[in-house]
Amino acid sequence: MANREIIKMGNPILRQSAVLLTKEEILAEETQNLIKEMREIMKEAEGIGLAAPQIGISKHLAIIEIAEDSKRYPEKDPTRLMIFINPQITVIDEATQGFWEGCLSVPGLRGFVKRPRKIRIDYLNENAEEISIIAEDFLATVFQHEIDHLNGILYVDKITDMTLFSYNEEYVKFHIEEGDSFEQ
Ligand code: ZN
Secondary structure (H helix, E strand, O other): OOOOOOOOOOOHHHHOOOEOOOHHHHHOHHHHHHHHHHHHHHHHOOOOEEEHHHHOOOEOEEEEOOOOOOOOOOOOOOOOOEEEEEEEEEEEEEEEEEEEEEEOOEEEEEEEEEEEEEEEEEEEOOOOOEEEEEEEHHHHHHHHHHHHHHOOOOHHHHOOOHHHEEEHHHHHHHHHHHOOEEEO
8 A cells, every 4th residue: 555645736745857877776675665666546536647746756757657557548659667867858749739637736627738649768777777769649749748747847848728627527528539648
């Protein structure tokens, strides 16, 4: 049972730039335990991603996992658990795409956010190995949402049309045809 809680918008920790981790820190037991704990909390909350600042730990670490048996996102391709430490994004295709985003730290709400559709992410994994991957489409948005958390940014900052900011119930009633939704 996870003992930490997901913190919500308004908590200043969500607005801080998280600290980068050294390779030694990544390999330390403390970080390895943190990763395990974050995975438990994310699963319990039925999210597909979680950043350390969301549980009140201002470190540059985020995880993403779209489970194969996900009932909530059955149409999405599953990913294995991915751990991003000190990630840096480079936009490869400036063309944007929009999704209805939700956030475990902003419960009950959804907002339509446009982001670049193809990016490269350079990061360290849980073994402190340097990795570079290309992400596009839905996954590109998921990564950008999560990495924003490490820089004190929430998806609500990126909603350009505030008429497309909605409570979940109203999203389901009035906007569900306009695009996919997720929570992380
Ligand atoms: Zn979020």
